Amino acid sequence: MSRGAVVTAAATALVVAGASASASAAPATGPNTPNGPTVDIQLLSFNDFHGNLEAPSGSSGRLVVGHALPAGATKPVDITTDSFEKPGVGGVEYLATHLAQARKGHEYSLTVAAGDIIGASPLLSGAFHDEPTILAMNALKLDASAVGNHEFDEGYKELQRMQNGGCIDDGDGLNNQNSCPDGTTFPGASFDYLAANVVNEKTGQSILPAYTIKNIKGAKIGFIGMTLKDTPSIVTAAGVAGLQFTDEVATANALVPVLKSKGVNAIVVLIHQGGVPGQQTWYGPDNKPYQVSPSYDAACAGGAQLDPTSPIIPIAEKLDPAIDMIVSGHTHQPYVCDIKDPAGNDRMVTSASSFGRLYTDTTLTYDKRTQDIVRTSVKSANMLVTRDVAKDPAETAIITKYKEFVKPIASKVIGHITSDVTRSANAGGEQPLGDLIADAQLADPSVIGSYGKPDIALMNPGGIRTDLTFGASSWGEAPGDVTFEEAFTVQPFNNYLVSLDLTGAQIKDLLREQWSGANAGSGKKILQVSKGFAYTYSGTTLGTVTLNGAALDDAKTYRVTTNNFLAGGGDNFPTFLASKNVYFGGLDIDAFAAYLSANSPYTPGALDRITAN
Structure with a gap:
């Protein structure tokens, strides 16, 4: 070859x-020879x-190879x-x-x-x-x-x-x-x-x-x-x-x-x-x-x-x-x-x-x-x-070599979950794992800076790459234990967290951008939101938006945490680019790991933050 x-x-x-x-043209001396007319x-x-x-593993390790009609199935x-x-x-x-x-x-x-x-x-x-x-x-x-x-x-x-x-x-x-x-x-x-x-x-x-x-x-x-x-x-x-x-x-x-x-x-x-x-x-x-x-x-x-x-x-x-x-x-x-x-x-x-x-x-x-x-x-x-x-x-030699190098980072247990924490969304697009990540970002002290503690965290669903499963045990850890490797697999981008100022009206514009503009034909990109923030929508119409039970004030400025991907207007959310007082914090994976450690054992809560009517 x-x-x-x-x-x-x-x-x-x-x-x-x-x-x-x-x-x-080369001389024609015969098929598929170095000096012939054609080469395959x-x-x-x-x-x-x-x-x-x-x-x-999981869905990342499978493909559809055929179809079957079970007896009695429609x-x-x-x-x-x-x-x-x-x-x-x-x-x-x-x-x-x-x-x-x-x-x-x-x-x-x-x-x-x-x-x-x-x-x-x-x-x-x-x-x-x-x-x-x-x-x-x-x-x-x-x-x-x-x-x-x-x-x-x-x-x-x-x-x-x-x-x-x-x-x-x-x-x-x-x-x-x-x-x-x-x-x-x-x-x-x-x-x-x-x-x-x-x-x-x-x-x-x-x-x-x-x-x-x-x-x-x-x-x-x-x-x-x-x-x-x-x-x-x-x-x-x-x-x-x-x-x-x-x-x-x-x-x-x-x-x-x-x-x-x-x-x-x-x-x-x-x-x-x-x-x-x-x-x-x-x-x-x-x-x-x-x-x-x-x-x-x-x-x-x-x-x-x-x-x-x-x-x-x-x-x-x-x-x-x-x-x-x-x-x-x-x-x-x-x-x-x-x-x-x-x-x-x-x-x-x-x-x-x-x-x-x-x-x-x-x-x-x-x-x-x-x-x-x-x-x-x-x-x-x-x-x-x-x-x-x-x-x-x-290839085995490369994997073996780097598995030894990665052990101290990968095998460290950072928290415990009582059940699977998945990306399975409710009708509004809210995910249990999205709730966890948004809450972790809101709680991260690295984004406070001189501007005060953030009020809301917003996370892009495309940045959540896999589920946290109770039975996973890559390094021999007990069921429910979450290693840094598992957390990293959920958020593998090493994005930085960013806090910034947005008005209530701008936050509502962001929510509308989930299903409008360049996202109109994408099947909605529903941002995951932190505890205390909630909203409703019907089709492409935004309904009520609240923070800690009170209606969001269009004229008021709120401190919002997100990652640098969204802060830069990623996933077609241009309103982020109009924010003020932008402050960079630490890595998103570090915030995730710290929150799991501080809130262990973690049990997913009810999906009541995003409601589709």
Whole structure:
């Protein structure tokens, strides 16, 4: 298996242009030989790994593989990869093995990704600034990846360190993070991180290469890497300060003549933006059609389809016809679809779910006479990363090493719960775990500063990543004991808490922004609220809003605690940007851990803060 020679673009200006150039055709001496007219190439791809080195559990470790209609049932049920005591899917030890097996029989193979390889990671990676995940990607022979929004969680300079290597002087574990533990070194990524549409506002150049060219025995394939242009609205403002995120279509199309001028006609876009498959029609044993959840191998050729509102569709429809294929991500969904390009030709668009549960296996033919991919030859299929194969020893060694490093941080018991504390919401969108986190943020003394104690805490639901379960025992702790690792898995972003001033009228505007503006089509983003604050709503109409039983005064100023992601206008809550007297406190995970310790044992209360009429 050959990975090919590499040419990487230097930092690219915001507007790029170049003359189109064609190299002479190779002599036609036979099929699929180094000097023949065609070369068969395999492209393996995945996306949204999020530092899941160990096999993910629960819903994060399963996928739909089929459907069944139980006797007497009127609707089908999903069959998943962990049904009937199957072990689930995912984990880098298994992903690496599956990729190695998939490469067998393919003389020429490349492996690429579509962003969010790091960020929002489990503690095993997150505690070390995701250095272990970069090492794991090196070990599984990743060739290139687009950046995703979560690559900016710690800022673009940290992302550049992920590429180039080096250590951070972070106090040897201070704030539960430790770069280069015990004197280890960090070499950086051996693959190319690509950021074509992320531009430094001062220099006008992309912060990382815009593209890379892989040369396989004279077959040149150019890979353009991009994140979604709306990245600033979904990451902390500090993480993208000084950066401009340009339009995906305009950026990629401007790079086409640049690549052509280098003799590259075969072009693949790696983009951290995606789609959502609609429900599939499934015929049960009674021969009746049922609408069911899409399976992991959802393919438009097999009757699946993307929801017409999927963001990837208008991008795919407008990208230059010279671009031969699109590897997408961000939505954590599995699909393999053809979307017509501006010339009316089918073009493959793929996504491999998330957390290393799938990879996409694509085969294509490169014609040396045209120096291009034969579009009709492109065939893709999503493949399960099952756990019935041998673990890759190099990946196991990385995990074993960092599990030792993380023990002092991860295994510490910080509190006790009397029952599961979940993200299961009431009709209004209020969650037991959301209540706990909001209460922890309100109680945190680090945000008081010189402005006084906050009155209200608001937490974004997307920042709550998993449940606290009574029976969990990763380190042999007693049932109900909560370790720092469990708490970190709930809130893995290392966001800072922020207190700020908002008027009662502005707080009501925030509540309306949960279902209006850019959030109108998102199915509502219901902020979790602290004890004493309550409100009602009906549809898109806000009802009563109270604090400690009294109506919120539109003219009065209230002190509000939130995280720096929301304070920067994240998740499309722009009213936060109009706040005053902004004061930064400590990390959200520290507030969460301290509150659990101070309020142990913790029992979830009634969901009576948010009411939908």
